Amino acid sequence: MTGRIRVPGDKSISHRSIMLGALAVGETRVSGLLEGEDVLATAAAMRAMGATIERQADGDWVVAGVGVGGLMQPAGALDMGNSGTSTRLLLGLVASHALTVCFTGDASLSKRPMGRVITPLSQVGAQFTTYPGGRLPLIITGTATPVPIRYRLPVASAQVKSAVLLAGLNTPGVTTVIEPVPTRDHSERMLRGFGAALSVDMDDNGARVISLSGQPELRPQTIVVPGDPSSAAFFVVAALIVPGSDLVLENVGLNPTRAALFDVLRQMGGQIDAINPREVGGEPVADLHVRASELHGITVDPAVVPAMVDEFPVLFVAAALAHGRTVTSGLDELRVKESDRISAMHAALTMAGATVTETADGLIIDGSGGKALAGSGEAAITTHLDHRIAMAMAVAGLASERGVTVDDTRPIATSFPLFERLLADLGAA
Ligand code: S3P
Numbered sequence: 001m002t003g004r005i006r007v008p009g010d011k012s013i014s015h016r017s018i019m020l021g022a023l024a025v026g027e028t029r030v031s032g033l034l035e036g037e038d039v040l041a042t043a044a045a046m047r048a049m050g051a052t053i054e055r056q057a058d059g060d061w062v063v064a065g066v067g068v069g070g071l072m073q074p075a076g077a078l079d080m081g082n083s084g085t086s087t088r089l090l091l092g093l094v095a096s097h098a099l100t101v102c103f104t105g106d107a108s109l110s111k112r113p114m115g116r117v118i119t120p121l122s123q124v125g126a127q128f129t130t131y132p133g134g135r136l137p138l139i140i141t142g143t144a145t146p147v148p149i150r151y152r153l154p155v156a157s158a159q160v161k162s163a164v165l166l167a168g169l170n171t172p173g174v175t176t177v178i179e180p181v182p183t184r185d186h187s188e189r190m191l192r193g194f195g196a197a198l199s200v201d202m203d204d205n206g207a208r209v210i211s212l213s214g215q216p217e218l219r220p221q222t223i224v225v226p227g228d229p230s231s232a233a234f235f236v237v238a239a240l241i242v243p244g245s246d247l248v249l250e251n252v253g254l255n256p257t258r259a260a261l262f263d264v265l266r267q268m269g270g271q272i273d274a275i276n277p278r279e280v281g282g283e284p285v286a287d288l289h290v291r292a293s294e295l296h297g298i299t300v301d302p303a304v305v306p307a308m309v310d311e312f313p314v315l316f317v318a319a320a321l322a323h324g325r326t327v328t329s330g331l332d333e334l335r336v337k338e339s340d341r342i343s344a345m346h347a348a349l350t351m352a353g354a355t356v357t358e359t360a361d362g363l364i365i366d367g368s369g370g371k372a373l374a375g376s377g378e379a380a381i382t383t384h385l386d387h388r389i390a391m392a393m394a395v396a397g398l399a400s401e402r403g404v405t406v407d408d409t410r411p412i413a414t415s416f417p418l419f420e421r422l423l424a425d426l427g428a429a
Contacts, residue, residue, distance in 0.1 A: 001245035001292075001398075001426050007232045009034040009225035010253050011415050012158070013283070015042045015085050016190045017223045019093065021063030022051035023070070023169065024194055026220035030061040033225055037414045038083035045090055048074035049099075068218055069097065069170045077102035080136070082109055082338060082385060082414045085159055087136070088117045092163030095126035096146035096170040104137045108338050108385035108411075114138060117163045120151045124167045148173035148214060152207075155333065156306045158183035158257075161210070165191065165198075171214040179208040183306045184257040189282050194218040224281040226253035230310045231416045232288065233261050234391045237314045238423075239290040240270045241321045241399045247426075249288045251280070260307035261315060262288070268295045268322060295322035297367050302330025309333060313392035316345045320354035321399050322367035329362040338411070339384035348381045348389060352396050352404050375400030380407040387411040391419055398428055 014034040019042065021028030033039065035055075043053045043061075050072035052064040066072070071093065080087040080103055087103055091114070094101050104110075115134035122128065125143035130136070148171045151164050161177050165187055168175025188210060191198050197213040232252045239245040254262075254274065262272050271293045274286035295318055308315070312334055319326035334341040346358040353374030355366040373396060383389040383406050390406050397404030412419050 001235070001239040001242045001247045003426060004248045004250060005235060005422055005426070006250045007227040007235065007252065008036070008416060008418065010228040011036065011038060011230065012085065012184060012186050013190070013225050013253070013281070014039040015089060016186055017225065018042050018046055018053065018063060019089060019166070020190055020194050020218060021220065022046040022053065022065050023068050024065035024218035024220040025067045026065065028063045028065065028220040028223065030063065030223045030225060031059070033061045034228065034415070036417055037081055038086060041079065041081045041083050042086045042090070045074070045078045045080070045086065048076070048078060065218070065220065068215055071097045071099060073099050074101060077104050077137070080105040080109055082106050082387075082411060084109060084112055084338070087114070088159040088163050089166055091117050091121060091140055092166035093169070094140050094142045095121040095124050095167040097142045098144035100139060100141045102137060102139045106385060110136045113336055116155060116157060116160050120149060120160070120164050121167055123147065123149045123151070124171065146171040148175045150176040150178070152178040153180065156181040156183050157333070158187070162187040165210065165212050168212045168214050169196070169216070174211050174213055176209060176211045178203065179210065180205070181306055182208055182257060184255065186255070193221055193282055226280045226283050226285045227251040229253050229258050229261070233311045233314050234395050234419070235422070236262065236265065236272060236288060236290050237318045238395045238398055240265065240293050240295060240318060241395070243292050245290070245292040247290050249290070251285055252288050254284045254286055257307050260304040261311035264298070264300055264304065264308065264315065265318060267298050268318065269293050270295060294370060295367070297322045297324035297326035297365070299327040305330050305333070310388060313341055313345050313388045314395060316349060316363055316365060317392050317396045319365040319367055320349050320356070320373060320396065321370060323369045324367060326365045326367065327362070329359065331362045337386070339386035339389060341386065341389065344382070344384050344386060344389050345392070348393050349396065351376045351379060351381050352393065352400060373400040375402035376404050377402040378405055380405045383408050383411065385411050387414045387416065391416065394423065
C-alpha cells in the first residue's frame with residue numbers, strides 16, 4: 001500500500017448539500033459530491049419533490065432549490081435503496097410539508113428501526129403508517145401546521161437530530177434538539193452556512209442544546225465536499241497492517257465528531273500523521289501519511305463511539321492483526337446499522353481465522369501479533385448487504401495467507417464506488 005490516493009467525498013456532507021441546496025432560493029454548486037448510490041437516492045428524491053439537480057460536465061453538481069416550504073407532492077414512492085441517512089433525514093423534511101409520501105428500501109433498510117424518527121416527527125404533527133415494528137415500507141403524511149418541538153435525543157444519533165432540525169426548517173418558531181452525547185455536527189454547520197439562525201449552547205449537565213429558528217430563507221452556497229474519513233478508514237488500516245506500506249491519503253475530513261478512529265489507531269501504535277491541515281467548506285481537513293506499524297491491543301473508551309460509529313468494522317480488522325487483546329463496548333447502535341455489525345464482524349473475522357468473542361455490546365479480539373490471518377480462502381463471508389462489512393473484510397484479505405472471499409461486493413457502490421479500483425491501483429489482487 002504505497003503511493004498517494006484521494007478518497008471520494010463525504011457521504012454525510014453530500015446528502016446534506018443536496019437537501020439544503022434543494023431548499024435554498026437559487027443555485028447551489030457542489031464540488032466533490034460523493035456519487036454513491038445512497039447520495040443518488042437523496043438526489044432522486046429531492047428531484048421527485050421539485051428540485052432541479054444536475055451533474056455538470058466538470059463533475060460539479062448544480063442544485064436549483066424550491067425554497068423552504070416549497071417541496072411538492074412526488075408522483076410515486078421514493079426508493080431509498082440501502083440508505084438510512086436518506087430515509088431519516090427526508091422524513092424530517094416531509095414532516096413539515098402537507099405531502100403524503102411512501103418510502104421504500106432494500107432488504108437491509110427494511111429491517112432498520114424508524115421509530116426513532118417517527119416519535120419526534122409525530123410530535124411535530126406528521127402521521128405514519130408503517131410495516132410492523134415501525135419499519136419500511138412506510139407512508140408519512142406531513143402537516144401544513146407543524147409544531148416546533150423541544151426534543152431530547154434518547155439515542156446518540158445524528159440522523160435523528162438532523163431529522164428534527166430539518167422538520168424545524170419549515171416550522172414557525174424555534175425547534176430545539178438536546179443532545180446529551182455529541183454526534184456529527186454537519187447539519188448544524190451547513191444550516192448556518194446556508195444562513196439559518198441556529199445556536200448551540202451547553203446546558204447544566206453538559207448536553208448540547210441546538211435551537212433553530214424556523215422558516216428562514218436559505219441562501220444558495222458553493223460547497224466543496226471534503227474526503228470522507230469513513231472511506232479513508234479502510235485505506236488507513238490497510239496501510240497500517242500491510243508490511244512495508246507508506247501511503248498518503250489526500251484531503252481527508254477530520255471533523256472532531258468524525259475522526260476518533262485515527263486517534264484510537266494512534267493509541268494502538270499506528271503511525272498516522274496529519275499533514276497540511278486546512279479548512280475546506282467549513283470543515284477541518286488534512287492529508288494523512290500512514291506507515292505500516294506494529295499495533296497493540298487496547299480497551300477502547302466507549303465515549304468515543306459516536307465519533308467513529310461507522311469505523312468499528314475496520315477497527316476490528318486492525319485489532320485482529322495487533323499484539324494482544326482489544327476490548328470494545330458500548331456498541332449497541334452497531335446492531336441496527338446496515339447489518340448487525342457486531343455479529344456480522346464476529347462471524348466474518350472468525351471465518352478469516354481471527355480470535356474473536358462477541359459480547360452483548362461489543363467484540364473482544366485477541367490479535368495475531370502481526371502474523372497474517374489464515375484468510376477464508378474460497379469460502380464466502382456473508383456481508384448482509386452491508387458495504388462496510390465487505391470493505392473491512394477486503395482489507396483483512398490483504399493481511400491474510402489465503403485471501404478473503406465475500407459473498408457480495410455490490411453494496412460497496414452505496415458509499416465508495418471506486419473502492420475496488422483504488423485497491424487494485426495500489427497493487428492488491
Ligand atoms: C449519519 C449518522 C450515523 C451514521 C451514518 C450517517 C449521518 O447514523 O452511522 O452512516 O449522516 O447523519 P446514526 O445517526 O444512526 O448514528
